Amino acid sequence: MMGTAESDVIKIQEEFKTEALTPGQLMRMRFVRHKMAVFGLIMLVILILYSFGGAFIFTEAEANFTNTKLRLNPPSAENPFGTDTVGRDILIRTIYGGQISLLIGLAAVVVEVVLGVLIGAIAGYYGGWIDGLLMRFTEAMFNIPQLFLLLVMAKFFGGSVPDINLFGRQFSGSVVVIIVIIGLTSWMYLARIVRANFLSLKEREFVLAAHTTGTSNFSIIFQHILPNSIAPIIVSGTLSVANAILSEAYISFLGLGVKPPTATWGNMLEGAYNYVETAPWLWIFPGLLIVLTVLSINFVGDGLRDAVDPHALVDAG
Amino acid sequence: MTRYIIRRILQAIPLLFIISVLLFVLMINTGDPLSTMGGRRVTRPEDRERLSRQLGLDQPIYKQYLFWLIGNDWTKVDLDGDGTAETQGTRKGILRGDFGTSMVQRGKEVTDIILDRLPNTLLLMIPTEIIVIALSLAVGVYSALRQYSATDHIITGLSFIGYSMPIFFIALVSMYIFGVNFKAWGLPYLPTVGMFDPKVGKTTGQVIQHMILPIFSLTVITAAGYSRFVRSQMLEVISEDYIRTARAKGLPNRMVITGHALKNAALPLVTIVGLDVPLLLGGAVVTESIFAWPGMGRLFIDHLSRSDTPVVMGILMMISVAVILSQLITDIIYAWLDPRIRYS
Amino acid sequence: METILKIENLEVKFHTLGGVVNAVNGISYSVEAGKTLGIVGESGCGKSVSMLSVMRLIPNPPGEITGGRILFKGQNLLEVSEEKMEHIRGAEIGMVFQDPMTSLNPVLTIGRQIGEAMMVHNGFSREQAEKRTIELLNLVGIANPDQRIKEYPHQFSGGMRQRVGIAMALACEPDILIADEPTTALDVTIQAQIVELTKRLQAELGMAVIWITHDLGVIADLADRMIVMYAGYIVEEADVFDLYEKPSHPYTLSLLRSLPRVDSSRGGGERLATIPGFPPDGVTIMLGCPFAPRCNFVVDRCRLENPPLIMVNNDHKAACWVDVNTGKERSL
């Protein structure tokens, strides 16, 4: 009797199984409903096309082409964004500068994520004195305002760094320096998030189940806990890209950023305050591009946050 | 409570130790304050060699740190370079309140250098913070209560823009508009640099006029972040069970918001403000640079660019102490405001 | 007997990303003054939603009351102004919520939270409200009330908090107390305390009580009348003794059979009866009876037509095409 009853169960269950939305689908739906996030994503695509697609129209040599006769020309038909102090075309420089700014943003976040996840995961998983030590260190780093720390670090690594060759292009070695120091000064927040996540996930029953099974710590960290912490890491990582781009702009603005001839949106602004009045095109265009990029990334990050957060309020609009 | 405070202060000690070691190592290995001492010419080798000995820069880093920390009046130093230390050291070390003297402003106490600038920074930052808190509470709560309304969308959009804008950009734009262009158009324009017009002198009116643009720029950036935070806190709070309970009691909406939601929503802001306040001491590096405000931020940049370790360390340690103190004060205020912590 | 609350064809929907959830699908029932109505049903069957609708506290968006009337003392609550509703909430209908941990405001004193409703509805001064609050806390069995009104929710244990919640709901002596699973989060010994308390208070104050639960044991002790809900529908309604004696809906019947009892050992080896499958999700629109897929008595008609609530006995209604006593299809 039992057998039939139970097989009935299965039959009925299958029959009435409605296709539940997968978490992925739900996330996508929530993201798409976030209008600003979609706008941000589109803007971001346009900006990426601008920076990387523009490279098919203009060469890097053109971006660095100086013509002292054309010094500080205002925007015109030939130079839609005007020229800088040595007569380089600002439009082309924003294209190549954009590549570096975006590269710095992304790469710095990679550094940040690696550090943050590693430190957060170890502290959160092992707890005890390891946690105490790592968190004290994290807190110490946190206690120094990021810009100050960035400046000190930029100075520290500011000696001579050889140029690097990547994708057949020559970059100022300072690009790497900036990437590293932005990463080094921004992982703390992520580490805390990851730690908190690990702390709560390690008490979750599926992790206990893995312990009961005899699974090794390594597998538990990397196969059970980490994949379940991905969402907050991605959200925080996305928002960090915006922050990294801003950080680059700040230190470059203060003259400690990426060294010429490599252009970035940030270092195109270096000393801009000397031209507030006389040559506003020098700072308006790269400045606007930074704002647009950061804004778009923040929009996307916000959308992602709402998308991955099941507690996020349901948007009726 | 006193025991708690003492314990917290004791806990801060290892923290400050880590911070100071970290920064000291970075600073000592960064640039050479002696290299620019020759003015427009490269410093002479003899002078460099002598000065580095006399200022203790030739010592191994742990010794330099030790002297910075606890002073060198317990030992002798070699001033004349004959290899024997014969002169009694005079430094007391930061633990005894001696922040040392500046390398580039030889003989000038770091404490004096900092105290010269601190009031200016506070003059800029305290009003900013007050405006920011008031503004973001008002805007954030308003926006949350009218979620998805046109106003909310506009406020959200604007705060996103403010939040995404590098401060130098808003500063340059506001300078360009309110300083440069208003002047060009013959409108009343705002001064863009310094604290006062030397022709008029340091009058209250002058200082206030000069404060407008920097405060405006700082406010736009900070208030944007804060108001987004307040808005999301408020949204979270009004979906809490206890708000439903309050409504179920038949309280009018206004009472539900002011009596029940606001305090819960504003509480976390205390933490954020507590985290930010000490940073104000450091001044807004960029804002002060652009608007030529003689505050801590510019001081920091100037001395960092000349590798003046004592001054840079002084500023950074002061901020770190302030951060820790302010976290402690935040905790106390939080406990005072939040009964869950007060009674546990 | 005086009917003070009458619900007619109430329909509530939620607009979610997964689709429209039909939380309550046209239910009707009435509550009599001074009596206890028990509502039982599995998680998600619409118990809370139907009660929040009475209070007009359905979060909108995403929720929406799409139809029906809620007649409280003759007036349709779905039509009165928000101000009027504020006067009814708390003053005439009190509500106690499920989770005593989250439903009190953590940063306000207990005294203030109980007292404020009286200040709003009864125009009490602060002193009057405080005095009454102390009385109320005494009433719900909290020792040292004059001390405890100055304390905060986290200083109370779960059971205590639920008592506070009850005191709060009773502050303005409402005509109806709605208790939404007030003991689900509590231990049996504490649950017994709350149940006793409620019984005592009802006897003293004479209000009607609507007690929502999914525990057929608790409600057997408390209720005068019972409603069984399934998937947003009322499937059975009866006097409490009637319902347990002669369950007339297959769902109620199986539910009662699947419950083990503490008072009798059924001996080893005897299996519990089961209800196969699991409840519908509320999104999928189903033809026919929502319980049909899990029903042992199912007939063809069940899959095509949703049965209405039918009077099966005197004052005993069930929504089923089949007479469970005979196993035969009703002739309707």
Place this chain on the structure above:
Amino acid sequence: MTEPLVQVRHLKKYFPITKGILIQRVVGAVKAVDDVSFDIYPGETLGLVGESGCGKTTTGRTLIQLYKPTAGKVIFDGQDLTEIKPKTMRTLRKHLQMIFQDPYASLNPRWTISRIIGEPLRVHTITQSESAYLERVENLLETVHLNANYMNRYPHEFSGGQRQRIGIARALASDPKFIVCDEPISALDVSIQAQIVNLLEDLQDQLGLTYLFIAHDLSMVRHICNRVAVMYLGAMAELANRDDLYDDPLHPYTQAQLSAVPVPDPRVTRARKRIILEGDPPSPANPPPGCRFHPRCPIAQPHCKVEPPVWREVKPNHWVACHEV
């Protein structure tokens, strides 16, 4: 009587309350389990009941060494689990499994069902080949009455009851002898609980399993268990054969508990005499001296406040910790 499969002796588990940052000072302890002894016999179901926070879960987890015990022994199949080497413990783990309370939290949401169920197979290299592995997973799914086609789906596609079956399948994968069931049904709807309970009973019959069945639902415990242990605030209050305990509870706490359980029958339940306990259980960080139950006990005597009662066998197989019995 047969040899016990599990012997728990003076088991203690304290969770330290620490303060301090770099150097963690222990300022106190939550005595979640404080000197508990009992046996579990092969093939039986031992029920463990008690109020929320009394240490049931902790007992279960400490028993299978998910938590390192503060003191005491757990002898499983003749081996003291608290003393063996971690490596041996890992291999022993396949005999000791656990089913968890929350079917939503106990399955890794990013793993497929086959990977979840197969984890013990891989860890203990029980199956040698991929096909053997799949076959075993299919078998397990069938054992818990789930369709083997579901193998490649993710947990969110299942209802609570189905997930609990998946959890059970995982626990069965390594062919354990002993399973700790930590409130496996309390998160489920009433109509689903019976399905799971029946399944657990069937499996016990088929596979000769031994259960420690943790629950707070005394009615269900009466249905499923052979013997029942009652815990209060980290300590054992009473332990007896099922019917002995339900028909003749000795400890005043057990009596109160049983009287408070509602019966789904209005006539019966309204006729029952209730012992209503005063107040709430105290915090395990700071248990009352003497008998832990004395502040709420209706029959407490002065010496109960000072002297902790002894855990003794008052009748054959009926253990109780009370001065007044």
Place this chain on the structure above:
Amino acid sequence: SPAATPEPAAEQPSAEQPMEEPAAETPMEEAMEPKVVTFAWTQEPDSLHPFYTNMWFSATLQQLYLCWAWEYDDQNIAYPNLVEEIPSVENGGISDDGLTITLTLRDDIVWSDGTPLTSADFKFTYDMLMDDANSVNSKYPYDALTSVEAPDERTVVMNFPEPFAAWEANFWRGILPKHILQPVYDAEGSMMGADWNMNPTVGCGPYVLDEWESGSYMRFTKNENYWKGIAKIDDVFLQFVPDDAAQTAALLAGDADLGTFIPASDVPTFQDAGLTVFTVDSGYAEGWFINFREMASPAIRDVEVRQAIAMALDRQAISDDLLLGLTHPIETLWDPIAGGAYVSPDIVPWEYNPEAAKTKLENAGYVDSDGDGIREDLDGNPLVLVHGTTIREIRQDIQAVAQQQLREIGIDLAIESQDSDIFFGGYADGAPPAIGEQDIMEWSDSTYFPDPDTDYWLCDQLPSEENPYGYNYYGCDEALDALFQAQLVETDPAARQAIFHEITKYMHDNVLWYGIYSDPDLWVVNSNLTGVKFSGVTPFYNIWEWDFAN
């Protein structure tokens, strides 16, 4: 340079007029309203103690509140200030062997508080400089003396172990007030912490410091005891401005009467606005220091390559376009000194001629064998040179231009820039120039102006582990070293000039230093100011004579 020679003399008489006119109307108010000249100052001095700062923006101010034994006029010719006359062999001030120099002080010189300034102050200054406890910035050139004596109140005797040709340009630049600093020194064992260092309210210049608010301003007020005559303008007010733009704005708005270190690009704007721009040679020259040490790239050590580079850069365009014609290309470090008197007349300036440069490279064996536009040497190593400089807009601009122009002749210039405290760091700090990482280093430098001496190219100044602070970042050339050693002790001006002709020709032809442009000081002054003259050495040497026209 057209703006370089204003005619201040012509305006002198007019200075008298404003004194009378308003005085007649409102004598009371006129007496109360002080005349203030405002300087826009882009860098705040770090210290006002002459031996604790070498900062140009501080040292420049010394003529306001301090006095030198002799100062320099607008032709950079020394004139006696504290001394009766400048010592020479002819007037007996310098002994025949060149080992003793004797100064005779004026009898009317006093400190601003009325205390007479005597030889004791000179001796005190020397003693302080030599005392290690004081940690002064530089002991040069006093460490070249064996002793200083003050036999009487008005006589100072300096004793040298060997002749010291460059004495005039280096000694007695700022005398310390013994009566102020001696007590501090006695009390603290050092004068380092003296209040006077930051707050020199007692001095011997036409002004004394009145107030200094850190980060904002500094005010000097006239010295009522100045022995040359009381200054006509009451106060000198230094407004610290953050950057060039603020300075420009202040000058254009009339908020400041004087500014310096202005960006060349703003000069036309100032001229249009009716401000006077002075171009004053101060010996500085912007140039490329070539690294020919063994760690440098083999190519840069090849004279042919260096010569090719010298022909590849369009220096005229840089001067004309980037510096708006305010300066001009130069050939040697000595061009701006003494009207070029030390530069060999035989030097043929390098012409901008990329074709010739290419040919030169071609002939030297550098050809672009792989077609990437960059030449390779015989071993196939690409011709890549590292160019380093400090972070400053004009330098980075020049780098960008040079990179492109050198690329045109097939040289790849890798450019880098560092903060000056890093760039000029020592060998031990791993500073790029010191350790020889860069092939070409650019900055602006001068000799011991107005003296032509420099020891940058001396062989014993090569940096190394043993000599970590050595500042010959360029290389040791035995011939050059011998020439520099010889001029050091050559006290006969004509003979010394001949040596420098040899030096300059040698360095120019071998391109050991490649001049970009002469780097004069630029001063922008309100045209209402009269009597304004600038010296390259002691800029405000006659500030006590300045006044406002109406």
